[in-house]
């Protein structure tokens with residue numbers, strides 16, 4: 001609902017918009033995260049070693065052409081707080097905003113990216129009902145708005161309602177998700193950008209990516225809001 005400006009100004013005084021990371025009041029020109037927090041949150045693009053390690057993780061596992069992430073985890077936990085707000089406080093606009101940030105960063109690097117469809121890692125329908133929204137799908141929408149590529153949520157389905165992976169090691173995560181995804185239609189010859197919220201061990205992305213390859217995708221590149229690689 002769009003409120004008339006005087007009403008929204010009054011609401012702003014009574015209920016100031018807060019930074020989801022530090023909970024300080026946001027300035028009029030700030031959205032979701034204050035500039036101070038945003039500047040202190042590490043970027044994946046600046047982490048040469050972590051980027052190489054993540055690429056190595058997917059070598060020979062997925063036919064990716066590139067792997068991108070906007071944020072990288074750190075000990076200060078600012079990024080963790082942001083990801084927690086996205087996952088558990090039903091904030092689709094926040095997920096979409098991160099998608100736009102990453103999209104703009106990608107276009108600064110190069111004008112064209114080898115992507116036909118953007119496909120979010122799906123939630124199982126039961127989990128979707130519980131949580132109310134798929135944060136990865138909203139992240140995909142933000143990315144799509146900037147990159148001008150279509151989002152195809154229906155391209156991948158979660159056919160097994162997997163258990164939460166928190167605390168599981170890599171082997172157990174893989175056992176938990178390896179049969180969880182399927183693709184109902186052919187993706188013959190398509191280059192897919194598979195998107196998820198956080199990359200931890202890569203097990204979910206690999207399992208979903210393999211289902212896309214099985215359906216005919218020729219490339220499965222990866223975009224995530226944040227890399228937590230090495231932080232599990």
Ligand SMILES: [Zn+2]
Pocket residue numbers: 019020021022023024033034035036037038
């Ligand atoms: Zn802040």
